[in-house]
Amino acid sequence: MGGYANKILRVNLSERSFKEEKLSEELIMNYIGGRGFGIKILFDELEKGIDPLSPENKLIFVNGPLAGTGAQSSSRVAVVTKSPLTGTYLISNCGGYFGAEMKFAGLDIIIVEGKAEKPVYIWIKDNEYEIRDASDVWGIETEETHKVIRRKTSGSARMVVIGPAGEKLVKFASIVSDRRTAGRGGVGAVMGSKNLKAVVVKGSKKPEIAEPDKFRDAVKDQIEYYKESSFFGPFHNLGSGGLTKILYDVGMCPTYNFKQEELPNIENFSPENLGKYVVDHHGCYGCMLTCGKTVKNVKGSYAGIAWDAPEYEAYWSYGPNCGNTNIESIIELNRLSDQYGIDVISTGCVIAFAMELYEKKIITKEDADGLELEWGNYEAMEKLLRKIVLRDGFGDVLAEGVKRAAEKIGKGADKYAIHIKGRELPAYDPRAAKSHGLNLITTPIGPNHNMGWAKQELLGIPKKVDPFTLEGKGELTKYNQDETTIFETGITCIFPPAMTMIIVEIYGKLLSSATGIKKFEDPKYLWKVSERIWNLERLFNIREGFSRKDDSVPERLLNEPIPRKAGKGQIFEQEELLDQYYKARGWDNNGVPTKEKLEELGLGEIAKKLNIK
């Protein structure tokens, strides 16, 4: 069998033990890899109700059968765990080179269990494994952590690390790998709770390919699709940041903590202006898109600083969502987020939340440790970000996320806490694109920026669908969600499918020729696997007590009409949409998959255990 390394490494930090296991045929056939493997293991191995920051939680790093092969954009690593921010199942993907390096070291999956007594890092050199002291690098930023650990292991080692935010258990701390991040949901806090500073890998084996000729053909097809896409050029030139102004114009890119008022100087985010900051282009392992940019600041307080460019979400969260149009400051806030290991989306959102509380006089300058939190005050934003990372003063309150912070602050602050399931919203307004909104409330990890992306509504691809109508949106949402899930078994980046640079047929050919498993070439088979994964993710949450009531946007988005174009006057018709969606999914009225649906997906045993009738 090609593609897979056929090895799971189980590391128990409490016992300081390593154990190698094989992939079961059942796991492979039913879940393919990546996201599928992740949820299956997490579901099976985690007890209901455990504290996400306790040693009982597990942290799973998983690549896919295409990692480290010549397949384009398909060497991502997923981090799977129970989220300390939401209490739900959590998957957070990361680009870069770590997923491929795991494969080169002969690993499909690393399961980290328990908790180390003192800060450690895991050093994996092919099949040699070590737990090493990390007290020296504890407390330091992610970039220098890479540098020091490379000096102590191998100059070309690849690693995932946490920064100070993860160590301080900030609920939305990220995991960073060469400036790419598994950003959302608090994966970094889980890693920090285990006293695990880094997982470091150096491998020397290329994966086998079952049918090399066919695989080469499939990759060629994939590359043809990339080249022919009209999105390839713009995306290569500016990365996702180029979408900022475009999405603002279709009513996305929310402003002022989702008040959605017009933002003066939004032109600063035009592709033309953002392009002026770009210094060079770089990419992840085996990806010709090279959507990574380096941007530079040459004037003002941040002169001299250059760093990887903010993605669309960071331009938004530190920009329009905080009423800030100073691009230089966003570049710096994004750099600090990478260095400290903190999620750009949630961090921008908690700052926007604090700014609105300040505007509404729910908090004072004194409450904010002397910071003047006016919209767009980027110097205050920078200071507040540092306070959040270090859990200093008011920062300690915000480090819990908007939902818990609002509870702590009281005085009606919850009205301004923009979250779903306790997780801050990404740069999309559910009111202005109904299918995408429906997707945000039903995604099992909480609202996410890159799953089930409603490209039909947002960019009119492959074909325009009116974003304001309700008809057919349940089906459409399911389609987009399941499509993402298919590609995340690879693990293929979601940018190419979102931009229709890859289709399921080609993906199937890649999978089957790499692994030698014929069934993977059948699109129907893939759609079925993906639906199985999605349902199992839903079941994880149901076991934890989540239900319809949690598939819900904040009051502001339900009842306040959008005040500006393009979505002017729109609200979010949540219940009608949910009814449609549950029906499309074959779930009951409370959002629980029916026994029939689960049996159809081969999840009958689990249905029985969960007492689903």
Next chain:
Amino acid sequence: MGGYANKILRVNLSERSFKEEKLSEELIMNYIGGRGFGIKILFDELEKGIDPLSPENKLIFVNGPLAGTGAQSSSRVAVVTKSPLTGTYLISNCGGYFGAEMKFAGLDIIIVEGKAEKPVYIWIKDNEYEIRDASDVWGIETEETHKVIRRKTSGSARMVVIGPAGEKLVKFASIVSDRRTAGRGGVGAVMGSKNLKAVVVKGSKKPEIAEPDKFRDAVKDQIEYYKESSFFGPFHNLGSGGLTKILYDVGMCPTYNFKQEELPNIENFSPENLGKYVVDHHGCYGCMLTCGKTVKNVKGSYAGIAWDAPEYEAYWSYGPNCGNTNIESIIELNRLSDQYGIDVISTGCVIAFAMELYEKKIITKEDADGLELEWGNYEAMEKLLRKIVLRDGFGDVLAEGVKRAAEKIGKGADKYAIHIKGRELPAYDPRAAKSHGLNLITTPIGPNHNMGWAKQELLGIPKKVDPFTLEGKGELTKYNQDETTIFETGITCIFPPAMTMIIVEIYGKLLSSATGIKKFEDPKYLWKVSERIWNLERLFNIREGFSRKDDSVPERLLNEPIPRKAGKGQIFEQEELLDQYYKARGWDNNGVPTKEKLEELGLGEIAKKLNIK
């Protein structure tokens, strides 16, 4: 012939041309390499009186015959040019890997002439040479410049780069190579004046060794010396930073802009305390000392930041000299200096100068752009440093160095401008160690921290000499200066000789076995070459109009007795010491080498040209 690559690369940026030349036998025999080659070429090729920041100046990068061999600590690169800070001859050495990589690319010397029309970098891959556009990396910090250029050339390329300070022609801008710096005298400004962002080298050839067995023996001897030295351990553990408190206790490590009052909390600089910040050890090419440290900040405003440790001079300049005992802030100021490409010594000194002017009310808060320049106000120091780099407001005045800044400010500011020949003093008080003071005023590049180091006075090695007596100090100074010069033909780092970890006899054996030139094994021959170099350097300055009047400390150090132990009550007996020194050097009363001395050194032709009788 071994050791040498036997190639000079001459790059003319105005003409965009490259020319290869060979080393002449005369150059090799009379000047050996490194510092010797540098001054000989500069003296011969530079017209008297040219503006150091004009295209007429040249920027010479030169390694030595031991670079890239197995000789320990001997792969440094020297940058030789005319100093924009002083108007004198300038050499500034840099550790790291660049000197070795030049050798691997087959180069002993790179001479950069002219000025590029737009920002460029030079890309040297073995014997392929290119001038490439650098507008993308213009304006950005040194670390990211390395990163971006490596992506565009080779991941393992070595380079020397400038930061924003060099681009802005700050008179004490440095050149940086993997966080090692050619720090002093404005080499970075000369590079900036040529629109040259970087020189990037990747080579593939190891240098030949003429007598491998003998060379191996010599290296073994050298390593034995290192191992047996009682300084090896402490120096490896803490680098030069470990000297801070030790030198304070012998009356060095001046405080408050050389007011030399006692400094409360000087204990913060004890080896024990500084050791707490150390994360790991690293070194230059082929050096077992690995005196480079990474240090980390885990609390306060700079939490999370880790970087290469400050050297003694930076701990001093941003510390005691500014009345600052906050170690975290010094680590950050040192990091900013590396990132911006600015000399830590001069920068700390201009800030200390401004602080004393502020104390004396010669400048006000308004003059200082709103900064409150109290002693030890490290937040203001950080802001002022950025202003200097960007030549913003008051920073533009200080960017010229203390001498010119004092002229501009007037009001008696010159009394507080602590410089010799327009160059800020390093961390030594001439009053508290007479030979070392004499060395500082007579060093041809201006006062320097690592030439002619009076180890006998400062640390009592190899044998204690009373630092306060005058007797024999002329001879002692000449001895130490010439000894440094010998090792800088290699180019060997000056730490090992200053710590008596290497002696001239072993150095001679290394040189002669590497090159196959028998004469180099004779210490007398080496002492003669070194004296020739020193005299030629002096002649460069004499041709530019320098004389005895310029060998002079500021008034404060001449007439004000030191107020604290260990040097309490001492002044600097300048004229008596100079008389001694000129005599020991065989120079006349005005500090001009006599015709006889020059003829003895084989410099008779030059004496004639300069009309020396």
